[in-house]
Amino acid sequence: MKKGIKWKFAASSFQLTPLFPLPLYLSIVWLRTEQNTKAKLFFPLCLLSAAKSTMAAVAPVKVYGPPLSTAVSRVLACLIEKDVAFQLVPVSMAKGEHKKPDFLKLQPFGQVPAFQDDSISLFESRAICRYICEKYPDKGNTALYPANPLAKASVDQWLEAESQSFNPPSGALVFQLAFAPRMKIPQDPKAIKLNQDKLKKVLDVYEKRLSESKFLAGDEFSLADLSHLPNADYLVDVAGKGEVFGSRENVGRWWEEISGREAWNKVKELRKSA
Numbered sequence: 001m002k003k004g005i006k007w008k009f010a011a012s013s014f015q016l017t018p019l020f021p022l023p024l025y026l027s028i029v030w031l032r033t034e035q036n037t038k039a040k041l042f043f044p045l046c047l048l049s050a051a052k053s054t055m056a057a058v059a060p061v062k063v064y065g066p067p068l069s070t071a072v073s074r075v076l077a078c079l080i081e082k083d084v085a086f087q088l089v090p091v092s093m094a095k096g097e098h099k100k101p102d103f104l105k106l107q108p109f110g111q112v113p114a115f116q117d118d119s120i121s122l123f124e125s126r127a128i129c130r131y132i133c134e135k136y137p138d139k140g141n142t143a144l145y146p147a148n149p150l151a152k153a154s155v156d157q158w159l160e161a162e163s164q165s166f167n168p169p170s171g172a173l174v175f176q177l178a179f180a181p182r183m184k185i186p187q188d189p190k191a192i193k194l195n196q197d198k199l200k201k202v203l204d205v206y207e208k209r210l211s212e213s214k215f216l217a218g219d220e221f222s223l224a225d226l227s228h229l230p231n232a233d234y235l236v237d238v239a240g241k242g243e244v245f246g247s248r249e250n251v252g253r254w255w256e257e258i259s260g261r262e263a264w265n266k267v268k269e270l271r272k273s274a
Helices: 045-053 070-081 101-106 125-135 149-182 189-210 229-238 249-259 262-273
Strands: 005-008 013-017 026-032 038-044 061-064 086-089 114-117 120-123
Touching: 061 070, 070 086, 070 125, 070 229, 070 262, 101 114, 101 120, 114 125, 120 125, 149 189, 149 229, 189 249, 229 249, 229 262
Parallel strands: 061 086
Antiparallel strands: 005 013, 013 026, 026 038, 038 086, 061 114, 114 120
16 A cells, blocks of 8 residues: 555544546545445545544445446546545446345345445445436536536436447447456357447437537537546547547547546556555
């Protein structure tokens, strides 16, 4: 662990350690629990002075799951965009921790992420993102999920398009091209071809839409765009399929814009450190 500044509270000892080379607003605190295990807590710097005086001032929401998960990274990107403190609680899928009774109380389907805010538990990453934006409307990126009913409906319709049209083929390709080789599972050429064709048709629709507006739901970056980042990033950076996006003028421009966001780059750093 890197050396940092130790802060002591009445019942706990914290080690404050910067996570990124340019930590303008986000730092990491390692908390050693009574069980002598570690959890990562992420605080906007604006909260740290309050944390120094009282632990109650920094009771972050909890996100359960590995940042390598596309669904977990979607929630993390939203939290960072909204400048909301959070605790990332590791869950080992390899050890089956997501199927244990305690975890199933949080996520009855045994999938990640699970999410806790005080006594409230949620699952499904897109629902969690909506909740974060609704609970913290004035924090961070206020355009992520707008209050105006028509603007919100536009975000919702493209979130549904991502979930129903983009996610199935892109998710299948991420598994076949990015994860199967790591897991030493044989790739399925037919599945790859089928889902590549499906994804191309979806991106043709996106190309037309993005010729009319800067982002999917309008001229502001929103949850509709953010939700595409996890799968698309794996396809571009791990599977080497950047041409799927770059071969379309407007989709390529859109991808360059959203993939370069500071919040997403911080999520990628979390993936590397996982």
